[in-house]
Amino acid sequence: MALPKIYVALDCQTQEAADNLVSQLPAGKVGLKVGKELFTAIGPSWVKKQVEQGFSVFLDLKFHDIPNTVAKAVTSAAKIGVDIVNVHASGGTEMMSAARDALKQFDKPPLLIAVTVLTSMSDSDLAETGVQATAEQQVLKLAKLAQQAGLDGVVCSAQEARMLKRDLGTSFKLVTPGIRPANSAAGDQKRVMTPEAAIEAGVDYMVIGRPITQAADPTARVAEILASIGE
C-alpha cells in the first residue's frame, strides 16, 4: 500500500497531548511522525497502538552510533511495525550497511532512510562543525553514500530534491521536513519550501509539524494542505 505524502510531526511531551492531536488527524490520509521528544516521554507501546489503529508511522529517532548498536536499534524499531525509520548518514557506510542487513530478517521491513544535513542547518552552521562544503554539496555526498549502502532514501530539504532525483534516480525516496506553507513561521528551520513547491520538486514524503500542530484548527489546516497538493 502506498504511504501517505504527509507525516505530521507529533512533537509533544504527554500521551494526552499526542492523543488529542491524533484525534484531529484523518487516518489514512496522513501518517504520524514520532520523534525524540514524544518517544522519550511515552515510549514504544503508544506507537504500537497507533500502528494497530491503522496509522502509518515514521519513527524518527535518527540513530547515530556504532554499527552493532544501530543495527539492533533499527531491529527494535521494525518490531514496533513502523513504516519508516532513520539513521544519520554521517555515521558512515559500515553503520548504514549494518542497519540495512539487520532489516533483511523482516517480511515487510520499514523504509530505511538516512538523514543528510538537518534542515535547521545553513552553510555557515555546517562550516562551524568543520564541514567546508555547502549544505547542498554535503547533502549530495551523504545521499550518494546512503544509496551505495543500499538504503531506501534520505531525509533532506525540499531545496535539494531536484538535484537528488536527477543524480540518484526517481526511486530513491526523499523525505523532507522544513516544509512551510506560505505565511507560516520558519522557526528554527533554515532550508524551507512550501508543500506545493516541494511536491513539484519531486519529494516523496513531507514532514510537517508546527504549521499543523500549532494551528488553531489542525484538522482544517491538514485539509487545506492536502488540497494544495492535490491529495
Ligand SMILES: O=C(O)c1cc(=O)[nH]c(=O)n1[C@@H]1O[C@H](COP(=O)(O)O)[C@@H](O)[C@H]1O
Ligand atoms: O528526520 C526528521 O524528521 C527531521 C530531519 C531534519 O533534517 N529536520 C527536521 O526538522 N526533522 C524533523 O521534522 C520535524 C519538523 O517539524 P516542524 O519544523 O515543526 O515542521 C521535527 O520533528 C524534526 O525533528
